[in-house]
Amino acid sequence: MDIAYTAIAHASGGGRDGHVRSEDDFLDFDTRPPKELGGSGEGTNPEQLFAAGFAACFLSALHAVGRKEKLDTTDAGVSASVGIGSNGEGGYGLAVELDVYLPRVGREQADDLIEAAHHVCPYSNATRGNIPVKLTIVE
Incomplete structure (x- = not known):
């Protein structure tokens, strides 16, 4: 790298x-x-810092993919929720939910845009396969 x-x-x-x-x-x-x-x-706390970083990074990925695909990501937003709890093995684990707001992108295109951004975003790439990340389009 x-x-x-x-x-x-x-x-x-x-x-x-x-x-x-x-x-x-x-x-x-x-x-x-x-x-x-x-x-x-x-x-x-660390979970708030992680949530802020993930939300900002994912939003940047949405804008980058949107520019490439000629989609209007103006006014887009991302809210990240980071949960922490026992992993059942004596340690702790995290779970993430990303709520994505794309007011200027149609639903089908939004689904594709979010999936593409999920493969571009460094936070997504770092967490993939390690913790659950739920992606939701919000209106």
Whole structure:
């Protein structure tokens, strides 16, 4: 693989109950476990960061494929839900749902566009076969 960019982030303190900072200092904040996992819920958590990254990346993939296929992805949006829970083997696992809004693309074309974007998006490629990812078109 030809690496075009590398993001670097550092975690300190207690991990989920600690601090994260990107090498360039654009990100610099405390992390806190959500109340559902026994934390205070008074900070962001890794699942929120993963959801934000996946949503932004998938939206970029939709726009890239849309341009190539001459589809209007203006006003498109993606909401990512990242769930965490026991994997039944003593560890934890993730599940992702991507709700995709494509107001200017017909339903059949939207299905094809989403599938194509799912093969372009680096987050999709990294998670494929490792965690469930559900893709849904929302109106």
